[in-house]
Each structure stands twice: as C-alpha cells, then as structure tokens.
Amino acid sequence: MGTTLTMSTFDAPARPLNIPLPIDPPEGGWTWPPTSVTLIAGEDDAVLIDTLPTVEDSAELADWIEASGKRLTHVFITHAHVDHYLGTAALKARFPGVKVVSTAATARFIAEEQKTRRDTTAYAAIFADDIVGEIVIPEALPADGRIDLEGHDIIGVPTGQSDLSESSYAWVPELSAAVVGDIAYNDVHVPLFESSSEARRGWIATLREIQSRAPQVVVASHRKTDAVNDAGSLAKTIEYVELGDELLSADPRPSLAEFVARVVEADPSRANVTTLIYSGAVQGLR
Structure with missing residues (x-):
C-alpha cells in the first residue's frame, strides 16, 4: 500500500x-440543484460515490472517469433518492466490470422502486432533461461496510435519518473524509419537503454523529462548485434544519412568503431557492 x-x-x-x-417560479425558473459526485482513486483503481440522473450528465460523468485513466471498480450509492442511483445503468454500460454496492437498507428501497416506478415516474415528469430509465439494484455491503481500494479502506456507514429515513455515507479514514450524499448540503438550500419534526430532529442527530468523527473533509452531493469541502457544511446544515423545524412547528405557522424570507435572511448565499419554496409548499404553507 505504497500510494495515497x-x-x-x-x-x-x-x-x-x-x-x-x-405560484410563480423564482427568477430563472424552477431548478434541480447543482450536484456533485466524488471519485476516490488509488494508483490504478477508483471508487465512485453516487451517480447522476440525467442522460447528458451521466454520459459526461462516464467520459470524465474514463479520462482519469483509472479503472472503476465500485459505485457506492449513499441512499435511495433516484437522482443518486439512476445513472448507475449508464456507468455499467461504459464500465461493465464495475460493482454497484450500498447498505442493505438502500438496496431494499431501490428494489422496491424497481417494482413500483413511483419516484422514477415522478422525476421523469418534472425534469426538463431526459433521465436514465433503467434501475440497477445494488449489492448489499458486508456487515463491516468495507470497500477495498488497493488495500485502502472506504467504509459505507449506515446512519438512518437524513432527508430520507435510511441513509449512509462513505468514510475514508486515511483522508479523514466523509462523502455524505444528502446528509449535508453545502451552500445549497436543504429539502424539508415532507419531513416531520421528529424526522428533522433525527436528521440533526445524524449530522452530529458525523461531526463526532471530526472529519477534515466533508463532501456534500448538493453543493456550489466553489464551496469549501470541510466540516462547516455539517454545522450549517444543522442550523438550517433547526430553523426550518422552528418555523414549520410554530403555531401559527408562517405564510409561504414569510417562511422563504426568514430562511433566505438567515443564510442568503445558498443556491437553488426552488428547494426552499417547494419545501414550504409541500408542507402546506400558502
């Protein structure tokens, strides 16, 4: 294990x-947030954390991996939101030997979606771009969550609640790095769509659990491209979810306009206000 x-x-x-x-869309129209996927590489091989849902982005991602010169051995899916796993089929077509893995809970969610096509149908209806149609069910990781990359460990850690009831993240001990999927959002608005107060408190507990590892690097899936990949995104996501919980649990609750204004005022740099407006609307604010 001579390489880092x-x-x-x-x-x-x-x-x-x-x-x-x-309601009227924000300036620039309704948008899905910018999305990042992470490649962890050794000397020859590499592991990808999550995929991208659109046909165009999936093709460009595959080109980018190919241009790296690394052999893609694994794709690790952090959770069962379709924007994180739909692109798997396109990567398997380009890299036939790749192994797709996730926690057992995530694999069960994806297997259920393959049967119902509920979320896939909903996403296809709202995306202006074509999304990948085929669903690939990951293999469940072993109990220790370990993925071997040229003798280095990448650990898939199940966490429970984030913006989904079952989530996970990739922990890379050698780099003191956590690739957290949708557990944290980095300078991008955080979805509170159908979350209950109990779920929001569980999400905060998950974020604090990751903080307890004292990671030096934290990579969120939804981030501004110039955002710093450090543990600050964990603390700021906690602040965001706490404020959202305070507003959505208030009696009386704010109007949709008041909710959006309060959250933007607290953190005006965050991108993709579509997520914030949609969260309030789904929560019943008018």
Whole structure:
C-alpha cells in the first residue's frame, strides 16, 4: 500500500424543472440543484460515490472517469433518492466490470422502486432533461461496510435519518473524509419537503454523529462548485434544519412568503431557492 488516495468531484450544473405549483417560479425558473459526485482513486483503481440522473450528465460523468485513466471498480450509492442511483445503468454500460454496492437498507428501497416506478415516474415528469430509465439494484455491503481500494479502506456507514429515513455515507479514514450524499448540503438550500419534526430532529442527530468523527473533509452531493469541502457544511446544515423545524412547528405557522424570507435572511448565499419554496409548499404553507 505504497500510494495515497486522492479525491475529486464531478460537478453537474443545476437542471431545469417543470414543477406544477400554482405560484410563480423564482427568477430563472424552477431548478434541480447543482450536484456533485466524488471519485476516490488509488494508483490504478477508483471508487465512485453516487451517480447522476440525467442522460447528458451521466454520459459526461462516464467520459470524465474514463479520462482519469483509472479503472472503476465500485459505485457506492449513499441512499435511495433516484437522482443518486439512476445513472448507475449508464456507468455499467461504459464500465461493465464495475460493482454497484450500498447498505442493505438502500438496496431494499431501490428494489422496491424497481417494482413500483413511483419516484422514477415522478422525476421523469418534472425534469426538463431526459433521465436514465433503467434501475440497477445494488449489492448489499458486508456487515463491516468495507470497500477495498488497493488495500485502502472506504467504509459505507449506515446512519438512518437524513432527508430520507435510511441513509449512509462513505468514510475514508486515511483522508479523514466523509462523502455524505444528502446528509449535508453545502451552500445549497436543504429539502424539508415532507419531513416531520421528529424526522428533522433525527436528521440533526445524524449530522452530529458525523461531526463526532471530526472529519477534515466533508463532501456534500448538493453543493456550489466553489464551496469549501470541510466540516462547516455539517454545522450549517444543522442550523438550517433547526430553523426550518422552528418555523414549520410554530403555531401559527408562517405564510409561504414569510417562511422563504426568514430562511433566505438567515443564510442568503445558498443556491437553488426552488428547494426552499417547494419545501414550504409541500408542507402546506400558502
């Protein structure tokens, strides 16, 4: 194990959406947030954390991996939101030997989606761009969560609640790095769509659990391309979810306009206000 690991991100831009809400869209229209996936590489081989949902971004991601000169051995899926796993089929077509893995809970969620096509149908309806249609069910990781990369450990850590009831992240001990999927958001608005107060408290507990590892590097899937990949995103996501919980649990609750204004005022640099407006609307704010 003479080499050290490296990390790099492929950053896909915000994508246009067609959201059927009876309110005016923000300036620039409704958008899906910018999305990053992370490649962890050794001397010859590499592991990818998550994929991208659109046909165009998936093709460009595959080109980027190929240009790295590394052999893609694994794709680790952090959780069962379709924007994180739909692109798997396109990568398997380009890299036939790749092994797709996740926690057992994530694999079960994806297997259920393959049967129902509920989320896939919903995403296809709102994305202006074509999304990948085929669903690939990951293999469940062993109990220790270990992925071997040229003798280096990458650990898939199950965490429970984030913006989904079952989530996970990739822990890279050698780099003191956590690739956290949707557990943290880095300078991008955080989805609080159908979350309950209990779920939001669980999400905060998950973020604090990752903080307890004292990571030096934290890579969120939804981040501004110039955002710093450090543990500050964990603390700022906690602040965001706490404020969201305070507002959504208030009696009386704020109007949608008041909710959006309060959250933007607290952190005005965050991108993709679509997520914030949609969160309030789904929560019943008007």
